[in-house]
Amino acid sequence: MxxxxxxxxxxxxxxxxxxxxxxxxxxxxxxxxxxxxxxxxxxxxxxxxxxxxxxxxxxxxxxxxxxxxxxxxxxxxxEPRKALKKLADRIVEKVKEDYLSLVDVLEEMYASKAEEAREEIWKLNSPSRIYDKILDVISEAQVELLISAYDHMLDKLKPRLKKLSRKGVSICLITYGYSEPQKYVDEHRVKKTIGTVIVIADRSEMVFVTDWHDPLRVKTGEKAFLEGEPVRTVYNVAEGIAQIFIRTADSKEVSVGGWQAYLEDVEAEYVEVIS
Missing domain, CATH: 1.10.10.10 (Winged helix-like DNA-binding domain superfamily/Winged helix DNA-binding domain)
Incomplete structure (x- = not known):
């Protein structure tokens, strides 16, 4: 530098x-x-x-x-280390003071309008905000929680789910992938395929994630354009798997799936078959 x-x-x-x-x-x-x-x-x-x-x-x-x-x-x-540490501590303390003086007033203002906006549909784009919203909805469940998620998401979700279970909330969980049985929930089903991330708390609030994975190369997220000769197809209704394997010009065999594919090499947005 x-x-x-x-x-x-x-x-x-x-x-x-x-x-x-x-x-x-x-x-x-x-x-x-x-x-x-x-x-x-x-x-x-x-x-x-x-x-x-x-x-x-x-x-x-x-x-x-x-x-x-x-x-x-x-x-x-x-001396910079000591002086900057004291300055940072004062800033943090000031932020805490501002937070404490504001939060009650802002919460009261928010609550007065929250019911009016309750029926609206709101869009979140960043994965971090989606995770935050999912965790918020999970925490608000009082009676039952229905949730479908990918197995790699469980590390973040499991502490909240276990806390709900201890409170007596009924939890039905579907995981996409190869996760072990989650014994702390009332019902757990595993689907070895892709699916949609959905969280529903008490049938009153829902998070619906339309596109969790990045297209097109599943492992890297890079866009791809492939041409090749179809080799074979795999279609399993029970597990919800539909794949096509093609051989590219450099003799590599590539597996291609549809929207939200994650078992295959490539997630296809558009497939054209030329006879």
Missing amino acids: SRESNAEELMLKLRNLGLTPYEAKAYLVLLRNKVMTSTQISKEAHIPQPRVYDVLKSLEDKGLVIVSEGRPKLYRVE
Whole structure:
């Protein structure tokens, strides 16, 4: 990494800690030069002289800079590890205070309108938000929970499901893949194929995931365009499997499945057969 790009990254991270652009510049200049006057800092950091005093006062208030008495005043940085740790702790504490002062008021405002929006359908795009919503719906179940999910999702879901089970909530679970029996639920079925992720709590709220996997190459998520000669097909109604195997120009045999395929090499969006 070049010195210039490294300086830009340091500036960005200092901004994230609440420093203004001028404060970040002054801090880095002072850090490199150990002890400086305000005039020296102003010139080297390219900060207007009338502004530099306010900038240095703010850095002093943040605990990052110490100033000597006398004329001219001299400035130096405090030991960064300790000073930045104290600054970060103050920021976290301030965020907590703001959260505590806001949450009750905002919850009251949200609750007053929540019932009006209850029947709406909302779309979530990122996997992290989908997971969060699934976990929220699971936690809200009071009587019964119906859930279908992929086996690799169980690590995140299992703690919530076990907690529901201990509360006496009836749980029906379907997993797609090869998971072991989940004995903490009332009913568990395993489907060795693909499926749709669905979560329904008390028949009142549902999460329906339309496309969990990335197309087209199942293992890498890369898009693919394949041409080749059909070799054979596999069709199993009981397990819900439909596959076609093709031999490509380089003599490789590739398995192709349909929407949300994960057992095959490729998830197909469109298949054209030319006689």
